[in-house]
Amino acid sequence: MTRILAALLLLAGLGGVLAAKVGLRTDLAEFLPPGRTPASAFLFHELQGGTATTLLLAGIEGADPKELARLSRETAAALRASGRFDFVGDGTLSLSEAEQALLFRYRYLLSPETRPETFTPAALRPHLEALLEGLRSSASPLLVRFGFADPTGAFLGLARTWLAEARVETWDGAWFATGDGPPRALLLARARGAGLDAEAQRDAVATFQAAFAAARPGQARLLLSGPGVFAAEAAAVIRADVRRVSLAAVALLAAFLFWRYRSFLMLAVVAVPLAAGTIAGFAATAAISGGAVHGIALGFGMTMLGVTVDYPILLVTLRRPEERLGEAAARLWPTLRLAAASAAAGLAAMLGSGFPGLVQLGVFAGTGLLAAATTTRWILPLLLPGMRIMARPLPAPLRVALSALRGRRALAGAVALAAAVGLAAAGGPTWQRDLAALSPVPHAAQALDAELRSQLGAPDVRILFALGPGSEAAVLEASERLGTAVAPLIGRDGALQGLDLPSRYLPSPATQRARQHALPEAETLQQALRAAAEGLPFRPTAFAPFLAGVEESRTLPPLDLAALEGAPTLAARLSPLLSRRGGSVQGVALAQGVTDPAALAAVAAQLDDPRILFVDVKAETEGVIAAYARVTLLWALAGGVLVLGLLALGLGGPVRALRTAGPIGGALLVTLAVLALTGEALTLFHLASLLLLAGLAIDYSLFLGRAATDPGAATDDTLGAVLNCAVSTLLTFGLLAFSGTPVLHGIGLTVSVGVASAFLLACALTPRPAAHA
Amino acid sequence: MRRTRRSLLRAAVLLVPVAGGSLPVRADQAALEALMRTFAAVPRSQASFTEKKAIPELDLPLPSEGTLVWVAPDRLEKRTTTPIQEVLRVTGDRLIYERPDRGTRQEFSLAEQPEMRALVEAIRGTLAGDLATLRQHYDIGFDLLADGSWRMVLVPLSWRLRGAVQRIVLAGRGAQVLAVDTEGNGGVTRMRITPLP
Numbered sequence: 001m002t003r004i005l006a007a008l009l010l011l012a013g014l015g016g017v018l019a020a021k022v023g024l025r026t027d028l029a030e031f032l033p034p035g036r037t038p039a040s041a042f043l044f045h046e047l048q049g050g051t052a053t054t055l056l057l058a059g060i061e062g063a064d065p066k067e068l069a070r071l072s073r074e075t076a077a078a079l080r081a082s083g084r085f086d087f088v089g090d091g092t093l094s095l096s097e098a099e100q101a102l103l104f105r106y107r108y109l110l111s112p113e114t115r116p117e118t119f120t121p122a123a124l125r126p127h128l129e130a131l132l133e134g135l136r137s138s139a140s141p142l143l144v145r146f147g148f149a150d151p152t153g154a155f156l157g158l159a160r161t162w163l164a165e166a167r168v169e170t171w172d173g174a175w176f177a178t179g180d181g182p183p184r185a186l187l188l189a190r191a192r193g194a195g196l197d198a199e200a201q202r203d204a205v206a207t208f209q210a211a212f213a214a215a216r217p218g219q220a221r222l223l224l225s226g227p228g229v230f231a232a233e234a235a236a237v238i239r240a241d242v243r244r245v246s247l248a249a250v251a252l253l254a255a256f257l258f259w260r261y262r263s264f265l266m267l268a269v270v271a272v273p274l275a276a277g278t279i280a281g282f283a284a285t286a287a288i289s290g291g292a293v294h295g296i297a298l299g300f301g302m303t304m305l306g307v308t309v310d311y312p313i314l315l316v317t318l319r320r321p322e323e324r325l326g327e328a329a330a331r332l333w334p335t336l337r338l339a340a341a342s343a344a345a346g347l348a349a350m351l352g353s354g355f356p357g358l359v360q361l362g363v364f365a366g367t368g369l370l371a372a373a374t375t376t377r378w379i380l381p382l383l384l385p386g387m388r389i390m391a392r393p394l395p396a397p398l399r400v401a402l403s404a405l406r407g408r409r410a411l412a413g414a415v416a417l418a419a420a421v422g423l424a425a426a427g428g429p430t431w432q433r434d435l436a437a438l439s440p441v442p443h444a445a446q447a448l449d450a451e452l453r454s455q456l457g458a459p460d461v462r463i464l465f466a467l468g469p470g471s472e473a474a475v476l477e478a479s480e481r482l483g484t485a486v487a488p489l490i491g492r493d494g495a496l497q498g499l500d501l502p503s504r505y506l507p508s509p510a511t512q513r514a515r516q517h518a519l520p521e522a523e524t525l526q527q528a529l530r531a532a533a534e535g536l537p538f539r540p541t542a543f544a545p546f547l548a549g550v551e552e553s554r555t556l557p558p559l560d561l562a563a564l565e566g567a568p569t570l571a572a573r574l575s576p577l578l579s580r581r582g583g584s585v586q587g588v589a590l591a592q593g594v595t596d597p598a599a600l601a602a603v604a605a606q607l608d609d610p611r612i613l614f615v616d617v618k619a620e621t622e623g624v625i626a627a628y629a630r631v632t633l634l635w636a637l638a639g640g641v642l643v644l645g646l647l648a649l650g651l652g653g654p655v656r657a658l659r660t661a662g663p664i665g666g667a668l669l670v671t672l673a674v675l676a677l678t679g680e681a682l683t684l685f686h687l688a689s690l691l692l693l694a695g696l697a698i699d700y701s702l703f704l705g706r707a708a709t710d711p712g713a714a715t716d717d718t719l720g721a722v723l724n725c726a727v728s729t730l731l732t733f734g735l736l737a738f739s740g741t742p743v744l745h746g747i748g749l750t751v752s753v754g755v756a757s758a759f760l761l762a763c764a765l766t767p768r769p770a771a772h773a
Numbered sequence: 774m775r776r777t778r779r780s781l782l783r784a785a786v787l788l789v790p791v792a793g794g795s796l797p798v799r800a801d802q803a804a805l806e807a808l809m810r811t812f813a814a815v816p817r818s819q820a821s822f823t824e825k826k827a828i829p830e831l832d833l834p835l836p837s838e839g840t841l842v843w844v845a846p847d848r849l850e851k852r853t854t855t856p857i858q859e860v861l862r863v864t865g866d867r868l869i870y871e872r873p874d875r876g877t878r879q880e881f882s883l884a885e886q887p888e889m890r891a892l893v894e895a896i897r898g899t900l901a902g903d904l905a906t907l908r909q910h911y912d913i914g915f916d917l918l919a920d921g922s923w924r925m926v927l928v929p930l931s932w933r934l935r936g937a938v939q940r941i942v943l944a945g946r947g948a949q950v951l952a953v954d955t956e957g958n959g960g961v962t963r964m965r966i967t968p969l970p
Binding site: 097133135136137139140141144145148171537538539541542543 | 829
């Protein structure tokens, strides 16, 4: 008794040390495979460390618009003051004096209107007339500010395109969502630095929440979304779900075990192999993954190892009254060894999938299973040399029912056949192609994200072009080349609504130089201006700032990324589209309102420029998922063959192996049919659950089959032991099926349905007891 | 001697904001509040105006003429009839700018145009007798003369607005504004107002 408690304490300590030493990863991107095509490689690189990860979207609601506007302004001011954000968008978006001065200075290099014909008398005349007209109007105080230095309106034209915000409505210095529903103020923030780790993202989220709280929100609520929030929320939700489910599961399991064995010690007996398996799995995964285990692998792996409670239950229940525990372990070991080895072999499919997350999961569960089996065989008897726990006999009605089920091979065959027919009728299992379904982020959070994105006019990007990598100049030139090629397709009836290009904000040095060449010499411009102003009441010196501006522009060094440090608003606009990675620059062009992706793909193909890559985000991710699902399926088949081989070896013949595998195949069929008929689309997690299920079904099949062929074994005891195992598993995984997290729900449903059918099928395939005849 | 001069200078510098700057002395403060109450009591007024815009870059000032209509609490209309046709109408937060001669009409939210809002409130805030709104946008200097006429100098608080308009001087008698001079960028726009019955 003391020994087993000491062992549990030791294991707990070991687990604590491991948890402290080994880091946990929580972002979904790390769970994903590296891309295989250039497009998918780019995409996953972006997902893992791109600027997309730095975005925070926020809505404030639950008060009247005036209060919401105040909260929005004060929160935004606090965010700007924190210095943690590169860009904070709230309705007060405007260019600062310094930024305005810098961009005003570069107006003729940045403006697409800088062409030789812009500076002829004929082109200047209407501008001068418009200026005079404007000066007569009420708007004159604002006009004189730029009118004489920039009569062609180059700067105002630029400012309009830079600051254009199509979808949001500005009211009282805040952005508001348009459309029906209660008023909602909107904010957008981009955390400082590209490619944030989870830690920095948590910081950014915390800063945001603190800024909001400091604005004395009262009744109003802050809705926050973005990759950083997702990571935190997903981790929190999974943790809460797992805690809730495991507490309930432990309570149920404890109650069940106590009812069956009338011993609290049984709980400790079950806990030791489980803890040992978990720790071994954790350590092995940390070793192969270079020191950081993914949170999903850990959470899911621990859940999967819940099945190892089977081993101690079988050991304790099948011990004969006259046996010591060690003797029973030695007697049962061949079957137990075969069961654990086959289950671990089944998980080999995950190792071959190439999906980093699944590989981690496979290693975790495989190592854990083997460690739990070994612990049951060698450690438990050492800890409890004189253990005398006995299972109580099954309640009579249950025993009768199970006896009636035995030997009904035709029934088992009919059920399997019905499942196959049902599966075929449902059109086979459906595969989940949407990456979002793999995400542990709750549906509600995903829906909020989509809503905020569409309200902020930043819908999720489906089509984009990757530009570069290369030098800054090369990427910007590629952007301009793409812009020219796509321009004819933009429009209401075109293939897309718009294309946001980095060169829209920062033209390439070559273009800037070409514009400098297009600017007239001082003397020529002076004459053109004099001719244009003929008969208008402008003083000869009125346009001196214009002349000086053009003259200065002719010799300015072209504006580049480094110089844009002085223009934070423009730099923030550019940052999602152009980022520096080490020595080179990577650009993206984001397409909006695409109706004809094929036409855009054709444009990229026609340009045949290695620096311009067409990326269909949805198609690429779906392609990647489908490719890995295919590979995993192939490996699962290979694993199945391996398991059959192992069984044939262990049981002494292929026929016996097939007979043992019968209930497993039947259970898989039934499970797939139930999933297909309830409309569950299969994800990789379902697949992993099916592999796990196969491992469980092997236990049932092996032990029941062994009892049937071994005249010395008490069949009723074996049936009781296997039933105890099945019910224990059902209790834990059945609870998971009610979890709100899609992943956990999927696992729970798959394993519960599978375990129930595997047990019943294995039972039906056991020969009818001869003694009763 | 030197020492005395320096401290005198310092005293003068310290005194400047109190004596000559933004804070009206107590008597004027009371008079300003009294004037604002008189304005607040006027539910509706009409006037014609002539305006001369002197801009340093232009050889000659730009003249214009039209009418002004005020309807309490927040509706102000400036209608220019010559040489261009232009209607500037503010109601609450909405600013409507019409050019009947061109058939164009634009509508803005004053919240989105903070500079325009300040310019509008200089006149509207005065006509409404809304001292709080005026103070939100301007430093106010006020003089009440012996003959009952007054002069109010508004200096924008916003640096951005000050880039375009440095000072607005309103003058009048009783609850009537008779002149508005807007000074900015080396130019001045002088509006003279004649009340209509």
